[in-house]
Amino acid sequence: MALGLEKAGFETKMLVEYDKDCVATLRKNRPKWDVIHDDIQQVDFKGMNVDVVTGGFPCQAFSHAGNKLGFEDTRGTLFYEFARAVKEIRPKIFLAENVEAILRNQDGKTIQTIMEVLSSFGYDVRYDILNAVNYGVAQKRKRVIFIGTKKGIKFQYPKPNKNPITLGDALKNVPESIGQKYSDEKIKLLKHVPPGGSWVNMPIEVQKKYMGKSFYSTGGRRGMGRRIAWDEPCLTLTCSPGQKMTERCHPEEVRPFTVREYARIQSFPDSWKFVGSLSSQYKQIGNAVPVKLATAVAKEVYKSLVHPELVAKIPVQLKIKNF
Structure with missing residues (x-):
């Protein structure tokens, strides 16, 4: 602000x-x-x-x-x-x-x-x-x-x-930076999700493994296992990039957005630096x-x-x- x-x-x-x-x-x-x-x-x-x-x-x-x-x-x-x-x-x-x-x-x-x-x-x-x-x-x-x-x-x-910008617009030439990683098991599961897709695009047995008890619930689950596409805006960023209920996976790589990608999506200038641990930096950006x-x-x-x-x-x- x-x-x-x-x-x-x-x-x-x-x-x-x-x-x-x-x-x-x-x-x-x-x-x-x-x-x-x-x-x-x-x-x-x-x-x-x-x-x-x-x-x-x-x-x-x-x-x-x-x-x-x-x-x-x-x-x-x-x-x-x-x-x-x-x-x-x-x-x-x-x-x-x-x-x-x-x-x-x-x-x-x-x-x-x-x-x-x-x-x-x-x-x-x-x-x-x-x-x-x-x-x-x-x-x-x-x-x-x-x-x-x-x-x-x-x-x-x-x-x-009148013309909203897309994730691809925002992340063009984004600087490299530190970022959170998924576990090997989560990478295997999210590999099944295409850009713009979510857990519903996984094979049924993979869905059950990824979703757990949530597989049998109804409503409000499309944020789970969500991979953002280049040609759409990102969904709302949270304070942690790898939360299961609000997944925001990179369009091409199977990983969360990096700190600088998070900052670009929140429209911070590249010159703005963040201090603190990795989780603190994500929290500062997500709360802004x-x-x-x-x-x-x-x-x-x-x-x-x-x-x-x-x-x-x-x-x-x-x-x-x-x-």
Whole structure:
């Protein structure tokens, strides 16, 4: 997200991060960024003067003791810390992202609480589901993007691109790098899967061996034993490239994507280096907002602040979905 904002013309004033490898990666690539390595609960945001606050908080459940939760009732969650930053800083715009599943969390109560709390600070708040594949990223990855604007500030979400790029486009001339390997047994099984295929393309006896008990279950299994094809976008990357339920096998070789391939699929520039163990590097990349998706949103945020005359006149509505 910080890279996307940078590419859109913003200057980073502060980043707060608890994971030591993430901190080291940020400091290695941007020595001039002020990266605070601490628990965000210990950070005081009062007195900061910035235009934009961004954050990504986990999809944590709230305890619903009453019929309606207020800001204080979300205490103890990382959403509370993001909301506290917004409340203490009072930026012109705030931007947050989350997984699509947050809309269904606690039968819609979580998203309703989030919207009510953020709106109570005097912001016009909305959210939309954006798919990274529509913004120059070779990956089908849906994320909920929250936008809060002070009264009078207009914002519009970026328009999707008409021509999504493929895995082949993204990995052209990708630098060599370290990467995870499959076991010999797994290689034997996945050799049966063609590009664009999955476990269903294996011989029936191989299917049973690979799938185990999952062979007899129904629904939601096409990510298992999945080999991505060159002429399609990748499926959503996870924090580990060799998970059985969310397999992402290389189109030609029987192996997971390497670290640099992972980074390309998330639209990181080749110049961005990752610090830490192999598993930590995969985790950092898999948890990130795709850079080009972040850039597309950040450009619209920049337009709202610097060139408001270019923002379409659209009504602002409090958007709450009930499930």
